[in-house]
Amino acid sequence: MSQLNQQADRLLRTGLGSVWVEGEVSNLRRYASGHQYFSLKDAQASVSCTLFRGNARNASPFADGDRVVVFGRAGVYAARGQFQLVVERLESTGEGRLLLEFQRLKARLLAEGLFAPERKRALPRWVHRLGVITSPQGDVQHDIARTLARRFPLLLPFRLYPVAVQGAGAAPQMVQALEQAGHEGAVDVLILARGGGSLEDLWAFNEEAVARAIADCPIPVVTGIGHETDATIADYVADLSASTPTAAAEAVSPDARVLHRQLAETAARLERTLADRIRDRRRMLESLDARLQRAHPGRRVEQHLQRVDELQQRLQRSIHRVFDTRRGRLRQLLLALRVHNPAHRILVHRGRLEQLRHRLFQARPSRLxxxxxxxLDGLRDRLAREIRHQLERETTRLEAAHGRLRALDPDAVLERGYSILLTHDQQVVRRAEPSLQGASLHARLASGRLDLHVEAVHPAGSRSGKPGSGT
Structure with a gap:
């Protein structure tokens, strides 16, 4: 069986040789090896094709459903006894070739940045002069005119740039119209439009010259080409792409009915706002007039000036008082900080933190x-809280110690009505002793001092003395 298939393969190679075949690609299979297998069919028959990796690199891109032309050797696949073509060259034809050219030009212009949104210009908010580039024989200009008459008649009549929209001379005429409109500067926006059709019918809008003329035109360009499913290179380059010519006319024209309604609403709001403001201003004027009648401005100014002087004096006194209080408080806090300085605790925790950092760097605990x-964040927070708490505790202790110190201050005791007895050599007298009989003493009071002479001494427990006879 294998010999029979091999003999048939040799006969086909020598008898039929290499052939050109045109058909539609179906059942395409691509393998990791780079080889591709598919069937080429027409309305009556199909043939199996093999495109090896070496030849596939030079073949035009294709997919299922594409119509292609192949050049290859006829033969038999001996393992199955199957007739096949070993493809050496593959090219797109007809619609497929146009699609291929479309994709290539699209990719090139995309790489150049002609489709970039930042390159495209925004349409004017209000279009006053409209230009239309289309065929004078078709229905497109009438559709656009009817749309403008319905939505915004002020744009009629528009400036028509008549061109052919199909055929060999269409692209040069559209390029010339775009350049003419840009040179004249007679319109604010251009609409480039035509009705639907096949890819061949719309091919003029896929010409590179038309795309570059749209990109170079100083006037914003809106395209309305074909139906909603049609897409051309001109649509990608245009500043705005509409699905149909009618949609393009709607894109550049406001709806007059909506404008009338908005204008009426705005006028009503303006009238209400003006009426409210006039009423408010009248009320304010009446109130100010009444206040002006009740109080003469000159007297009010004098009263306010006097009040300002009083407030200024009070403010200065208050500032000095607050400043003195804050300065005393600051001195107390500085003393407290000197006594209970938390710097050593900070140094200890800082050292511990550095040790932890070193251990962390040595161990490299990526998962932990x-x-x-x-x-570490918790320790920092605890350290900060501990420092604040320690400072608060020490501040509280300092204030308590200050209170006790003031309570033990001899001057404070004297203020309560007590006095201190001193001998002539400034020794404090604490007990009534007989040796003080006839001595001269000094009594220190809260304010001033007294010189005293001891006439009688009454030691503790003695009952012989009379009140008031000791000093």
Whole structure:
């Protein structure tokens, strides 16, 4: 069987040789090896094709459903006894070739940035002069005119640039119209439009010259080409692409009915706003007039000036008082900080922190990094809280000690009505002793001092003395 298939293959190679075949691609299969297998068919028959990797690199891109022309050797696949063509060259034809050219030009212009949104210009908010580039024989200009008459008649009549929209001379005429409109500067926006059709019918709008003329035109260009499913190179380059010519006319024209309604609503709001403001201003004027009648401005100014002087004096006194209080408080806090300085605790925790950082760097605990980081943040927070708490506790202790110190201040005791007895050599007299009989003493009071002479001494427990006879 294998010999029979091999003999048939040799006969086909020598007898039929290499052939050109045109058909539609179906059942395309691509393998990792780079080889491709598919069937080429027409309305009556099909033939199996093999495109090896070496030849596939030079073949035009194709897919199922594409119509292509192949050049290859006829033969038999001996393992199956199957007739096949070994394809050496593959090219697109007809619609497929146009699609291929379309994709290539689209990719090139895309790479150049002609489709970039930042290159495209926004349409004017209000279009006053409209230009239309289309065929004078078709229905497109009438559709656009009817749309403008319905939506915004002020744009009629528009400036028509008559061109052919199909055939060999269509693209040069559209390029000339775009250049003429840009040179004249007679319109604010251009509409480039035509009705629907096949890819061949719309091919003039896929010409590179038309695309570059749209990109170079100083006037914003709106395209309305074909039906909603049609897409051309001109649509990608245009500043705005509409699905149909009618949609393009709607894109450049406001709806007059909507404008009338908005204008009426705006006028009503303006009238209400003006009426409210006039009423408010009248009320304010009446109130001000009444206040002006009740109080003469000159007297009010004098009263306010006097009040300003009083407030200025009070403010200065208050500022000095607050400043003195804050300065005393600051001195107390500085003393407290000197006594209870938390710097050593900070140094201890800082050293501990550096040790932890060193251990972390040595161990490189990548999986525990987040946990240790959270713990480190917690230690920082605890350190900060501990420092604040320690400072608050020491401040409280300082204030308490200050209170006790003031309570033990001898001057404070004297203020309560007590006095201090001193001998001539400034020794404090604490007990009534007989040796003080006839001595001269000094009594220190809260304010001033007294010189005293001891006439009688009455020691503790003695009952012989009379009140008031000691000093």
């Amino acid at each position: 990094l987040q946990t240790q980081q959270a713990r």
